[in-house]
Amino acid sequence: QQPVQSPQAVILREGEDAVINCSSSKALYSVHWYRQKHGEAPVFLMILLKGGEQKGHEKISASFNEKKQQSSLYLTASQLSYSGTYFCGTRGGSQGNLIFGKGTKLSVKP
């Protein structure tokens, strides 16, 4: 079951904050977050492995609520370089395959 991301798209001004959500109808064991810039391959940001875990990567952080089966990615004081499409990934089956949501397109304007 593909995870569901919201919103589909976000437009920000430099310095503004954004939150991207990822939820699943199935139990979440871990959540991956990736960013893809136009015409490039997805690049890993972080993995959250436990319920309640929070992680940070520069001014980008994430939380994982196992009970609610959701994760959120927080982008604070956004920079132009944050523009791209953000994907969350979760386990799709027992063998640990990795399936992704449809992505959230983030555009940061000057």
Next chain:
Amino acid sequence: NAGVTQTPKFRILKIGQSMTLQCTQDMNHNYMYWYRQDPGMGLKLIYYSVGAGITDKGEVPNGYNVSRSTTEDFPLRLELAAPSQTSVYFCASSYRTGMNTEAFFGQGTRLTVV
């Protein structure tokens, strides 16, 4: 380190032709994946492998085949290409328990079927 290498980068196929997309990684990763990405859409899992000799279907396997004879290589075969297979294809790999480690992606193969 080369990481995950995909070839070719671009290809145009005629309807009904066949081709193999090559993927190789030099990180000794057990897990390998093939995804397709249509314009404005997310990444759809085609096939994946948890080790040499073991492959399994993902979300959209129809029209594709894979093999994993070595740890390093995971080719994707398209038989009887159709316009619906026009897409960007990404190969990825991860170490051991795939869900607990990051996936590394190749630079993609842009395929057009005409």
